Amino acid sequence: GGAFEPKVFKPEFKDYQAVYNEIAKLLQEHDEYDDGSYGPVLVRLAWHASGTYDKESGTGGSNGATMRFAPESQHGANAGLINARNFLEPVKAKFPWISYSDLWILGGVCSIQEMMGPKIPYRPGRADRDMSSCTPDGRLPDASQGPRHVRDIFYRMGFNDQEIVALAGAHALGRCHTQNSGFEGPWTFSPTVLTNDYYKLLLGSKWQWRKWDGPKQYEDKETKTLMMLPADMAFIEDKEFKKTVEKYAADNDLFFKDFSAVIVKLFELGVPYTDKSETFVFKNLDE
Ligand code: HEM
Missing domain, CATH: 1.10.520.10 (Peroxidase; domain 1)
Incomplete structure (x- = not known):
């Protein structure tokens, strides 16, 4: 130059x-x-x-x-x-x-x-x-709704049923806050570690309506410390969704593989990449 x-x-x-x-x-x-x-x-x-x-x-x-x-x-x-x-x-x-x-x-x-x-x-x-x-x-999805709404929202982005269920596994992480959404509580016992626990709990726990003043949500019958949103329940209410929940509950490696692929797709929606765009895989801090 x-x-x-x-x-x-x-x-x-x-x-x-x-x-x-x-x-x-x-x-x-x-x-x-x-x-x-x-x-x-x-x-x-x-x-x-x-x-x-x-x-x-x-x-x-x-x-x-x-x-x-x-x-x-x-x-x-x-x-x-x-x-x-x-x-x-x-x-x-x-x-x-x-x-x-x-x-x-x-x-x-x-x-x-x-x-x-x-x-x-x-x-x-x-x-x-x-x-x-x-x-x-x-x-963005409305947590108080069921399978029909969940499909409408994610089909609009271009996802299929298997991909929707894979994405939902992110609810192994974090919690609901009354001051944000009105809902309250975590989905899993280790909300800062990603695992397939969300699927295991959906299938393995008994879920009942929580009795409280807040919006309708489920609590686990045994400990009453975990929660599911009506939209989370969609994944076991619907037969097609439930098949994929069962696969991920049984196989954490499969969940990790599919979750990685689908979240990359989510994060890249609408981004105008060129042929020259490079892909990076980062080292973790402790690697
Ligand atoms: C939290 C709804 C899908 C990741 C939440 C909260 C709601 C919600 C109501 C609580 C927010 C708060 O009160 O602070 C939904 C619905 C979904 C959906 C209805 C679709 C049916 C997803 C997807 C991901 C995701 C696809 C990521 C791939 C998270 C995470 C939190 C969260 C990590 C915890 C945030 C925190 O701890 O502050 N979601 N979500 N969700 N959602 Fe979702």
Whole structure:
């Protein structure tokens, strides 16, 4: 190039790994949150950034990070995700070259791997957009509904029944908060470790309606400490969904393999990749 050509920083694998390491380090340091980890809420941010995708119009998806702006930040489904966005602000300040859209997805990838989940291959290439690209309310699933609604929402993104069930296994992580969704409690006994426990509990526990003032949710009869949403119950109410629940309950390796594949698909919905886009597989902090 000529002498006066501006030097453009082209991040490589090592640069993205440095961002990964920074997020992983902050996850360890900030163990004051919830069950000791920001991991679950970071996974939820990456999912809600991606899950607005509409395959017909090509709108929504993780490309844009439009949840930074109202009205999308104010959508009921996104309540509480400010905690995840704020957690990532110091990372953005330290690595200003990464887009918010790529950073939020990297936050999800890092959290899944650091919570002992499978490797999640990552492709950067998302560009931030302005508030004119905010999606309309109502694109994310409504937890009080059943199989029909769950299918409508995920078919709109382009997923099939097996993929929907694989994605739902993420509810092994984290919990519901009355101040966010109105629902309350965790799905599993180890909400900061990814396992196939969600499926095992769906099939293996007795579920009854919780008697309380809050929205209709299930509790496990034995300990009354775990919960299922009406939309979670869809996966055993529906015969087709239930077949896949049984496969994942019996085989954690199969769940990990399918979960990794389907979450990569979710995170890449609507992202305008080129032939030159590279895929990275990050080392965990302890590797
Ligand atoms: C949390 C609904 C699918 C990941 C939640 C909460 C609700 C919910 C109501 C509680 C939010 C709160 O009160 O803080 C649903 C419904 C789904 C669905 C109705 C589809 C039928 C998914 C998918 C993923 C996911 C596909 C990821 C792949 C999570 C995680 C949390 C969560 C990790 C815990 C967040 C935390 O601990 O702060 N979900 N979800 N969910 N969801 Fe889902």
